[in-house]
Every structure is written in C-alpha cells, then in structure tokens.
Amino acid sequence: MKKINDIFIGQNFSLPNNFLISKYDTFLFFDFGLGMDLEFLEEFSDLLDLGGFNKQVNVLDCDFNIVVENWILEHDNLIKNIRKITGITNDYGNGGVIMADTDLNWVAVQDIPVNWGIFAFQSSKKESIRLFHMMDRDWFVDIERFKAMEKVLIREFGEEFINVLLSNYGNIRSKP
Incomplete structure (x- = not known):
C-alpha cells in the first residue's frame, strides 16, 4: 500500500497521512471536525453503548502527543473534553486529531479540521468490523x-x- 502522503500530494482533496498500517484495511471517510463535533460524538457514544463496544478512547494530536488519555465517551463529559481538544490542538498545532479506542479496533484521523478524515477498521477483528457495519452512513462515505x-x-x-x-x-x- 502506498503511503497516503504520496497519494494525495498536489490534490485539492486531502486526507491525513502517517497513520495507516496494514492491519487497518476497511475505511470510512468523513468531513466533520473529529473530536470537536458534539452531535457526532453524542451519536457515536450512543452507538458504542448500543453495540456494547469499548467506549474508552485516546485522543492525540497529529504529532502523536496525547491530548486526552483514556476518555470514556459519555454525554456528561463531551463538552469539557471537546474544549480541551480544541484548545490544545489549536494552541500547539494545526488542529489535527487522532482518536482510537484503547483496544485499537478502530482509529480515526483528521490532519486538520477542514480536511476529510478517515475512520479505519481491522476486518480481522470481529468487534472492529461489527462497528464498521453499524456506523451511520449519513455521517460517512x-x-x-x-x-x-x-x-x-x-x-x-x-x-x-x-x-x-x-x-x-x-x-x-x-x-x-
């Protein structure tokens, strides 16, 4: 697989780079602010509840610095953590976010909030692919x-x- 960086150089359509490894092989693309969109995070939290999935995530900036560690996606702490993510990524970088569950069933990356991002899943893991199939396609392509x-x-x-x-x-x- 080519590096994502090599694929999209010079294109108006950009996707994040430096995160894909071969075990992530199933993808959804999105264009909302990852880690910053309250409506998405609320719906995603509900989906994780519904499916009995791990709700514990780590959020990093695109330089792999931990922004929020072991965040349990619950409605009552979303706004506080969104503010933290927004503040840290805007103060120390370009706003790019990497979010992954602590079991690494999925990883989501968006290098800057105005670019498209990618949710990546492992088809070899039942929990990962089950979540992929449950994701609302109104949010994703x-x-x-x-x-x-x-x-x-x-x-x-x-x-x-x-x-x-x-x-x-x-x-x-x-x-x-």
Missing part, C-alpha cells in the same frame, strides 16, 4: 459510495486520483 460517485469525482479530481483511491482503499470486506 464508504468506498462503495465513492465507486458510485466515480464519474463526478473523476471530473473533479482526475481518473488517476480515483484509481489510486480505489486501489488503496477498495478492499472492503463483505458483511459477516
């Missing part, structure tokens, strides 16, 4: 939706870009 929009995206970003995107992220596993 999966690779299948990218394929459905291919003609529009080719006009906007070029065929080479779309081919690289699909070849690097197009390995979604079938539903269990």
Whole structure:
C-alpha cells in the first residue's frame, strides 16, 4: 500500500497521512471536525453503548502527543473534553486529531479540521468490523459510495486520483 502522503500530494482533496498500517484495511471517510463535533460524538457514544463496544478512547494530536488519555465517551463529559481538544490542538498545532479506542479496533484521523478524515477498521477483528457495519452512513462515505460517485469525482479530481483511491482503499470486506 502506498503511503497516503504520496497519494494525495498536489490534490485539492486531502486526507491525513502517517497513520495507516496494514492491519487497518476497511475505511470510512468523513468531513466533520473529529473530536470537536458534539452531535457526532453524542451519536457515536450512543452507538458504542448500543453495540456494547469499548467506549474508552485516546485522543492525540497529529504529532502523536496525547491530548486526552483514556476518555470514556459519555454525554456528561463531551463538552469539557471537546474544549480541551480544541484548545490544545489549536494552541500547539494545526488542529489535527487522532482518536482510537484503547483496544485499537478502530482509529480515526483528521490532519486538520477542514480536511476529510478517515475512520479505519481491522476486518480481522470481529468487534472492529461489527462497528464498521453499524456506523451511520449519513455521517460517512464508504468506498462503495465513492465507486458510485466515480464519474463526478473523476471530473473533479482526475481518473488517476480515483484509481489510486480505489486501489488503496477498495478492499472492503463483505458483511459477516
């Protein structure tokens, strides 16, 4: 797999770099402020409750400095931690955030809040892929939706870009 940095250089469409490792092989793309969007975090917390998933996460800036450690995603502490994340990432960097559950079933990365981000999952782990299938597709674009929009995206970003995107992220596993 090519490094994400090499894929998107010179493109108007940018995604985070320096986080993908081979065990994360199933992806959802998003364009809201990761770790800063109260509505998303509330819905995500509810989803984790519903599925019985680990709600404990670590949040880092894109230089891998811990911003919030062992945060349990609960409605009553969301605003306090959003303020902390926003304050630290804006004071010491570009606002980029990495968020992952402490079991590393998923990792989400957004290098700056105005760019697209990626939720990455491990298809080899049942909990990871189960969460992927439960995620609300109104919040995300999966690779299948990218394929459905291919003609529009080719006009906007070029065929080479779309081919690289699909070849690097197009390995979604079938539903269990």
